[in-house]
Amino acid sequence: MSVLPPRVAFSRTSASAELTEAERTRILAKSALFNPPPHVLADGRRDLVGLSREELAEEIAAIGEKAFRVKQLWHWIYHQGVTDFAAMSSIARPLQARLAERFVIGRPVAATVQTSTDETRKFLFRFRDGQEAETVYIPDQSQDRGAVCISSQVGCTLSCRFCHTGTQTLVRNLGPAEIVGQFMAARDSYNEWPSPQGETPRLLSTIVLMGMGEPLYNYENVAKAMRIVMDGEGIGLSRRRITLSTSGVVPMMDRAGAELGVNLAVSLHAVRDDLRDELVPLNRKYPIAELLDACRRYPGATNARRITFEYVMLRGVNDSEAEARELVRLIAGIPAKVNLIPFNPWPGSSYEASSGNALHRFSKIVMEAGFASPIRTPRGQDILAACGQLRTESQRRK
Numbered sequence: 001m002s003v004l005p006p007r008v009a010f011s012r013t014s015a016s017a018e019l020t021e022a023e024r025t026r027i028l029a030k031s032a033l034f035n036p037p038p039h040v041l042a043d044g045r046r047d048l049v050g051l052s053r054e055e056l057a058e059e060i061a062a063i064g065e066k067a068f069r070v071k072q073l074w075h076w077i078y079h080q081g082v083t084d085f086a087a088m089s090s091i092a093r094p095l096q097a098r099l100a101e102r103f104v105i106g107r108p109v110a111a112t113v114q115t116s117t118d119e120t121r122k123f124l125f126r127f128r129d130g131q132e133a134e135t136v137y138i139p140d141q142s143q144d145r146g147a148v149c150i151s152s153q154v155g156c157t158l159s160c161r162f163c164h165t166g167t168q169t170l171v172r173n174l175g176p177a178e179i180v181g182q183f184m185a186a187r188d189s190y191n192e193w194p195s196p197q198g199e200t201p202r203l204l205s206t207i208v209l210m211g212m213g214e215p216l217y218n219y220e221n222v223a224k225a226m227r228i229v230m231d232g233e234g235i236g237l238s239r240r241r242i243t244l245s246t247s248g249v250v251p252m253m254d255r256a257g258a259e260l261g262v263n264l265a266v267s268l269h270a271v272r273d274d275l276r277d278e279l280v281p282l283n284r285k286y287p288i289a290e291l292l293d294a295c296r297r298y299p300g301a302t303n304a305r306r307i308t309f310e311y312v313m314l315r316g317v318n319d320s321e322a323e324a325r326e327l328v329r330l331i332a333g334i335p336a337k338v339n340l341i342p343f344n345p346w347p348g349s350s351y352e353a354s355s356g357n358a359l360h361r362f363s364k365i366v367m368e369a370g371f372a373s374p375i376r377t378p379r380g381q382d383i384l385a386a387c388g389q390l391r392t393e394s395q396r397r398k
């Protein structure tokens with residue numbers, strides 16, 4: 001076997017780095033075509049939610065106010081959760097009135113709210129332009145905490161075969177205000193303001209970016225929203241409490257890991273490229289080997305912070321013992337856990353859920369190889385809030 005001389009090896013590495021960078025640029029440019037309308041009301045007032053601290057500082061400077069107002073506003077908006085300038089008691093009345101003339105503190109409107117028999121709550125949020133996305137709060141049944149499953153896009157480009165959202169074409173990306181706004185509005189619903197600090201228990205304790213859409217195809221908006229959520233003077237949710245789920249947009253995984261450092265979940269669902277090409281069509285672009293390489297180099301993946309592989313169990317499609325063994329072989333060496341998701345049917349879906357036996361056999365093989373392999377209990381099935389069941393009627397406008 002010949003070994004490449006160092007110079008050649010280096011030029012190959014940099015060539016592939018350049019390729020990845022070019023691919024990232026292409027993805028970001030395409031994503032920008034689906035960006036949301038600006039967050040300005042018809043009367044010209046600007047929504048302050050979703051602005052970075054720097055952008056908020058620019059708005060405040062533009063009305064001739066001092067920089068310390070940024071800290072005050074941030075506290076009221078993201079720590080106290082107020083939506084009315086008149087409630088900001090540390091700000092004098094005349095300034096409250098000036099702020100209200102120019103700005104609003106918005107929330108998406110909950111068009112419908114359904115609560116399942118198992119307490120899972122699904123929100124259909126309507127945004128300023130009338131487009132809609134769903135958000136789900138999944139309480140932990142044994143403790144006072146729970147996960148908020150947030151959408152990153154209205155619809156999705158990826159058409160994963162087992163997913164209801166995938167039957168809805170991409171309408172548009174959600175903006176930072178709409179992404180953070182889902183969490184804030186869900187919190188309104190549980191009266192969980194001000195933001196609990198430090199180790200104080202939180203009902204809405206984690207965020208999973210697993211709702212409608214592929215977050216890494218809306219990276220800039222998602223990243224901005226997550227930076228707001230993680231800011232310690234506001235909502236203050238640590239990166240360890242945020243999980244970004246991707247179908248495998250390989251070039252963006254590196255960037256998300258380096259810049260955000262949140263937990264990573266990967267929708268794997270198959271161990272052979274021919275099957276994954278069918279179930280997760282993005283696999284044709286980024287096949288399993290490339291995807292797993294990206295997982296191996298994901299920053300911050302350790303035994304304490306394992307990568308989650310999501311695996312939807314489809315009867316007679318991907319649930320054999322041989323596939324469990326192949327899965328173990330593929331992920332060897334990655335600090336990982338495997339979530340087995342019983343398939344949740346939706347109107348028109350063509351798959352069936354695996355039997356309980358198949359689920360347990362599969363889980364046992366993965367577990368015996370040293371990986372945690374919990375079988376997820378479906379939540380909110382009665383209100384179509386379970387994994388892969390979200391969809392809205394929003395359509396792309398010409």
Ligand code: SF4
Binds near residue numbers: 164
């Ligand atoms: S699984 Fe995720 S990426 Fe695939 S179609 Fe559904 S929402 Fe889109």
